[in-house]
Amino acid sequence: MGFMDKLKGKFRQNEEETEDVSKKYKQGMEKTRHSFSGKINDLIARYRKVDEDFFEELEEVLISADVGVNTVMSLVDELKMEVKRQNIKDTKEMKDVISEKLVEIYYGDDDEEVEELNLQEDGLSVILVVGVNGVGKTTSIGKLAHQLKREGKNVVLAAGDTFRAGAIEQLDIWGERADADVIKQSEGSDPAAVIFDGIKSAKSRNADVLICDTAGRLQNKVNLMNELAKVKRVIEREIPGAPHEVLMVLDATTGQNALSQAKTFSEATDVSGIVLTKLDGTAKGGIVLAIRNELQIPVKFAGLGEKIEDLQKFDAHAFVYGLFADLLEDDAE
């Protein structure tokens, strides 16, 4: 059975949950899929035989989808080896091999499993959320709070972005939507003090999860580092072993720029996972692979729309299904 059949099987089961996940990815990745599947189909129609020219154009298609040059190079090397191994001559057979290798290159040597949030079984778990202004940080915190609430967790938010005008009010609105308390102070106050308050309040409410917003200015790396280090020190002092997650929010529509932001932040603090927003707003969803491959940080959530339920746990199989859903349907006809 080919890989595409496996994907089809995985996401065509009539279980509500998988149906829902595949639907979300299919809808959210429409832009990328139209562009990517179209180009792959066109390539396969123009080149019957798998040869050097085919691979060269395939490289261009992948680079234009923001997969990232280094990742494209290793992917194409792997594809060439697989073609040799399976003695593939006809480009039609390449859809299957490409989809399988995309999943493999995402996971690398890791198990092919969705990366769950690192939350404590007992006691308070602290999630620190970092990222540049405008990437969808506040929105993602609201969506994540909503998701955790739906899982039955008691969630508190700390408005640690005291720098950007309006950030506190915006978090307040999301707190209301998600039905989570928001701990805040006035604009301009010390973020570490807000987070300290947040921890105290979360503890006294017996909360399961505290999600901390932080300021997203990037002009000065030293300031950013100092501020994040101070916030982390406060968290560590109050709860040994915390923060349990440092999530970095990146905007998929900014393409390779997102990669350089990610590098700066990971120099400033240990990032444990990525929330990639606005995947629905780009035709270049390949950035997921570049991020995972070039930064070695797992993408834990994908933003697939603006609504509260549009943040999905990142699942590389569902992602590749979202990329190739039209081709799968063609095959089914």
Ligand SMILES: Nc1nc2c(ncn2[C@@H]2O[C@H](COP(=O)(O)OP(=O)(O)OP(=O)(O)O)[C@@H](O)[C@H]2O)c(=O)[nH]1
């Ligand atoms: N289409 C789409 N829009 C999104 C997604 N995530 C966030 N947005 C939108 O992106 C815009 C910016 O989001 P915000 O949450 O305000 O940005 P922010 O990062 O919190 O800004 P700061 O508080 O300055 O850091 C909003 O209009 C959101 O609705 C997503 O996954 N898909």
